Amino acid sequence: MIKKFIHQFASPKTYMFQVNRAYPYIFYFSVIIYSLSVFWGLFLTPEDFVQGNSYRIIYLHVPASFISQSLYLAMAIASAVYLIWKVKLSVYLVRSIAPIGAITTFIALISGSIWGIPTWGTWWVWDARIVSTLILFIMYLGLISLHDSFNNFEKADKFLSILVIVGSVNIPIIKMSVEWWSTLHQPASITLSEKPAIDLVMLYPLFGSIIGFAGIVTCLVILSSKFQIFRREKNKSWVNDYV
Amino acid sequence: MIMFNFAFNSFSEAILMESQNGQSHGIYVWSVLLIVFLCIFMTFFFYKNKIKKITKKFK
Amino acid sequence: MNIFRFEFLKLSRKSRGWLGPILVFVLIMIAYPLTVEVSNLELGQSFFSVLWIATLLVMMLATEDIFLEDYNDGSLEQLSISDGNLSFVIAVKIFIYWMLIGIPISIIGFLFCIGITNSSQNSIYVLPIILVASYIFINVFSFGNALSLTKGSVLGTLVTLPLLLPLLIVLGKVIVAINFGLNYFGFLLLLLGILSIIIFIVPMIISYIIRAHLE
Numbered sequence: 001m002i003k004k005f006i007h008q009f010a011s012p013k014t015y016m017f018q019v020n021r022a023y024p025y026i027f028y029f030s031v032i033i034y035s036l037s038v039f040w041g042l043f044l045t046p047e048d049f050v051q052g053n054s055y056r057i058i059y060l061h062v063p064a065s066f067i068s069q070s071l072y073l074a075m076a077i078a079s080a081v082y083l084i085w086k087v088k089l090s091v092y093l094v095r096s097i098a099p100i101g102a103i104t105t106f107i108a109l110i111s112g113s114i115w116g117i118p119t120w121g122t123w124w125v126w127d128a129r130i131v132s133t134l135i136l137f138i139m140y141l142g143l144i145s146l147h148d149s150f151n152n153f154e155k156a157d158k159f160l161s162i163l164v165i166v167g168s169v170n171i172p173i174i175k176m177s178v179e180w181w182s183t184l185h186q187p188a189s190i191t192l193s194e195k196p197a198i199d200l201v202m203l204y205p206l207f208g209s210i211i212g213f214a215g216i217v218t219c220l221v222i223l224s225s226k227f228q229i230f231r232r233e234k235n236k237s238w239v240n241d242y243v
Numbered sequence: 244m245i246m247f248n249f250a251f252n253s254f255s256e257a258i259l260m261e262s263q264n265g266q267s268h269g270i271y272v273w274s275v276l277l278i279v280f281l282c283i284f285m286t287f288f289f290y291k292n293k294i295k296k297i298t299k300k301f302k
Numbered sequence: 303m304n305i306f307r308f309e310f311l312k313l314s315r316k317s318r319g320w321l322g323p324i325l326v327f328v329l330i331m332i333a334y335p336l337t338v339e340v341s342n343l344e345l346g347q348s349f350f351s352v353l354w355i356a357t358l359l360v361m362m363l364a365t366e367d368i369f370l371e372d373y374n375d376g377s378l379e380q381l382s383i384s385d386g387n388l389s390f391v392i393a394v395k396i397f398i399y400w401m402l403i404g405i406p407i408s409i410i411g412f413l414f415c416i417g418i419t420n421s422s423q424n425s426i427y428v429l430p431i432i433l434v435a436s437y438i439f440i441n442v443f444s445f446g447n448a449l450s451l452t453k454g455s456v457l458g459t460l461v462t463l464p465l466l467l468p469l470l471i472v473l474g475k476v477i478v479a480i481n482f483g484l485n486y487f488g489f490l491l492l493l494l495g496i497l498s499i500i501i502f503i504v505p506m507i508i509s510y511i512i513r514a515h516l517e
Binding site for chain 2 (some may be wrong): 038042043044045046047051052053054056057060061064100103106107110111114115117118216219220223224226227230231234239240243
């Protein structure tokens with residue numbers, strides 16, 4: 001039943017048409033939300049008592065680091081779907097998420113280290129959370145290079161999805177590292193189970209920027225998956241009709 | 244609770260972002276903003292270009 | 303039992319395969335004091351980080367062609383077709399590699415530890431840790447080398463080394479725990495727990511990968 005559903009609706013052709021319909025809505029919505037909430041965060045929120053105005057980087061840093069981990073999780077789920085049900089589309093998605101994940105992780109690392117200069121007095125600390133984000137960045141690059149080194153796409157797909165699943169042990173380590181190791185990095189400001197550690201005035205734009213950034217990243221993933229589908233399905237007849 | 248209240252009085256103040264401890268944090272905030280926007284734009288541009296190239300091949 | 307003897311003979315006759323990594327390990331251990339102005343106090347301070355990194359690198363070298371020769375001469379293909387259990391054979395292979403390379407390295411590392419840190423009590427604590435750690439390393443690197451079977455070992459190392467870095471953090475913590483007499487056995491149990499998971503899962507994954515390679 002599930003298998004039939006997935007096979008019917010996850011063909012690259014239907015995906016392409018559905019995505020093309022939704023793309024402009026997602027794009028304009030997320031760009032508006034993101035720019036509004038970044039503007040709100042940068043100009044309309046009060047100054048932080050401890051960190052001064054440099055805390056405003058939170059509206060750029062937190063969405064990127066949050067999304068970079070979520071993208072890995074999405075990749076892990078998609079590769080599990082590929083290995084279990086052999087859905088072609090999901091491995092295209094895995095391959096197309098990898099570079100986007102690398103870019104978001106890069107943004108998170110750069111913005112975090114610039115934020116570190118005024119607040120900690122140093123741009124880099126060898127603590128667990130930062131190092132594991134760096135490891136995540138290297139893993140994204142490693143995944144891309146693994147997939148590109150095989151001429152045989154079938155093989156490369158299989159190895160890519162295995163490696164993604166094996167590598168997902170790194171994600172809980174990143175999540176937990178702030179609690180496990182003593183560190184300079186502040187614990188997460190927002191958790192599902194507890195009351196947020198920051199004031200509501202600062203929280204709303206943060207939520208907005210996370211949602212907006214997620215939308216923008218979704219648009220990037222759609223573009224990159226379109227490219228992957230074109231590359232992989234170039235011999236299919238529907239692609240020629242589509243173009 | 245005031246939700247919308249400008250934290251800065253003038254444009255130059257917003258550029259400098261001087262904090263209570265006397266440091267001006269504007270350079271950090273603005274450079275991060277620049278990097279983030281640049282990264283996103285470059286990626287959009289890169290993929291649009293790549294799709295354009297590959298669709299040209301089909302025609 | 304037959305598989306054990308077969309794999310043992312195969313590796314032990316290839317002295318480049320097992321003696322080479324051990325000698326490289328000894329050379330790294332000798333090279334370390336040369337880079338420090340000789341005074342025993344300074345030597346002991348960062349000895350352990352060199353020990354862990356040397357173990358890591360040597361395990362990487364040791365597993366470089368763990369499956370390549372079998373793949374080239376077709377014995378892996380034969381194994382996967384015959385009704386023999388491929389993942390069991392792989393587990394045995396990894397075990398033999400650990401026995402011939404990991405155990406000697408652990409003992410040599412232990413001896414260097416006594417010689418450099420001048421504390422035989424701490425060194426005895428280090429010995430089981432390095433035994434377990436080398437087994438974990440060898441498992442994970444053979445996973446990486448199975449992935450990049452025909453593409454050289456650099457790619458395999460590139461994709462598996464990130465997975466081992468958290469383990470290196472734990473190993474760093476172990477040394478702190480030994481020096482201050484904290485919960486050393488907790489860390490040992492943690493490593494053993496990781497090993498007991500890896501020892502079953504990695505051969506299964508590798509056999510899946512090798513079957514994909516042979517298709």
